Amino acid sequence: PSITRGVTVEIPKVSWEDIGGLKDLKKKLQQAVEWPIKHSDAFARLGISPMRGILLHGPPGCSKTTLAKAAAHAAQASFFSLSGAELYSMYVGEGEVLLRNTFQRARLAAPSIIFFDEADVVAAKRGGSSSNSTSVGERLLSTLLTEMDGLEQAKGILVLAATNRPHAIDAALMRPGRFDLVLYVPPPDLEARYEILCVHTRNMRIGNDVDLMQIAEDTELFTGAELEGLCVEAGIVALREDISATVVSNRHFQTVKASLKPALTQAEIN
Numbered sequence: 001p002s003i004t005r006g007v008t009v010e011i012p013k014v015s016w017e018d019i020g021g022l023k024d025l026k027k028k029l030q031q032a033v034e035w036p037i038k039h040s041d042a043f044a045r046l047g048i049s050p051m052r053g054i055l056l057h058g059p060p061g062c063s064k065t066t067l068a069k070a071a072a073h074a075a076q077a078s079f080f081s082l083s084g085a086e087l088y089s090m091y092v093g094e095g096e097v098l099l100r101n102t103f104q105r106a107r108l109a110a111p112s113i114i115f116f117d118e119a120d121v122v123a124a125k126r127g128g129s130s131s132n133s134t135s136v137g138e139r140l141l142s143t144l145l146t147e148m149d150g151l152e153q154a155k156g157i158l159v160l161a162a163t164n165r166p167h168a169i170d171a172a173l174m175r176p177g178r179f180d181l182v183l184y185v186p187p188p189d190l191e192a193r194y195e196i197l198c199v200h201t202r203n204m205r206i207g208n209d210v211d212l213m214q215i216a217e218d219t220e221l222f223t224g225a226e227l228e229g230l231c232v233e234a235g236i237v238a239l240r241e242d243i244s245a246t247v248v249s250n251r252h253f254q255t256v257k258a259s260l261k262p263a264l265t266q267a268e269i270n
């Protein structure tokens with residue numbers, strides 16, 4: 001970790017291999033993030049401006065945050081994280097200050113990635129009947145727009161925003177030079193579920209009777225977060241059964257799976 005004016009900035013440790021599935025998406029993100037940061041000279045040489053913002057959208061628990069961290073790791077970029085909901089709930093004016101400070105710190109620590117979770121809370125469409133020009137959301141949004149436009153001169157800074165309500169995002173943010181790329185992060189399909197289970201049992205001692213492909217088949221609609229939870233819980237069940245257990249067996253996975261119901265519904269992902 002490097003120190004920037006008293007603030008510890010870390011490059012995340014999570015890598016692309018820690019994310020199951022999403023092969024094409026990872027490739028697209030890799031290019032979109034790594035190129036402008038690692039090869040900014042090439043962009044300058046050709047007279048094209050690198051991307052400044054990427055919007056990731058999709059249901060909760062399907063790795064938007066983890067993808068942003070892996071991108072920062074791959075590009076060896078400092079990672080700054082902001083939450084739209086947190087900014088929104090701050091005292092009047094504080095959210096804007098934090099937003100501006102974060103961009104400032106990111107410039108000092110470049111190359112940097114600013115991850116903006118729950119972006120829709122701040123970047124919601126303007127002009128609704130209940131809002132007026134001085135509402136908290138509008139002021140935060142206009143600060144965000146100003147900061148994003150200011151990135152034109154800044155090198156090696158990229159904003160990755162995440163939302164599960166992409167239609168709520170204000171059109172002003174979707175203009176070229178702001179969020180130039182919009183990527184959907186879907187819930188995992190069979191192959192991805194299998195890979196996610198492999199990732200999260202990598203460091204576990206699992207019994208020979210555990211068939212991860214079978215578990216993947218039986219967990220349709222489970223998100224990555226829920227699959228991770230399933231693995232962790234199975235380990236806990238094994239310990240609860242026998243504190244000196246040496247492996248986590250199929251029956252432990254089955255016990256947990258039987259008690260879980262996915263939060264997503266088929267209708268939500270279609």
Ligand code: ATP
Nearest residue numbers: 018019020060061062063064065066196224225228
């Ligand atoms: P939210 O919208 O709720 O913020 P998110 O889409 O940002 O969710 P993450 O926070 O990245 O999701 O994922 C939650 C957890 O689930 C993480 O701890 C991560 O390890 C695990 N996870 C989710 N998807 C995957 C995946 N494809 N591979 C491995 N782990 C995953």
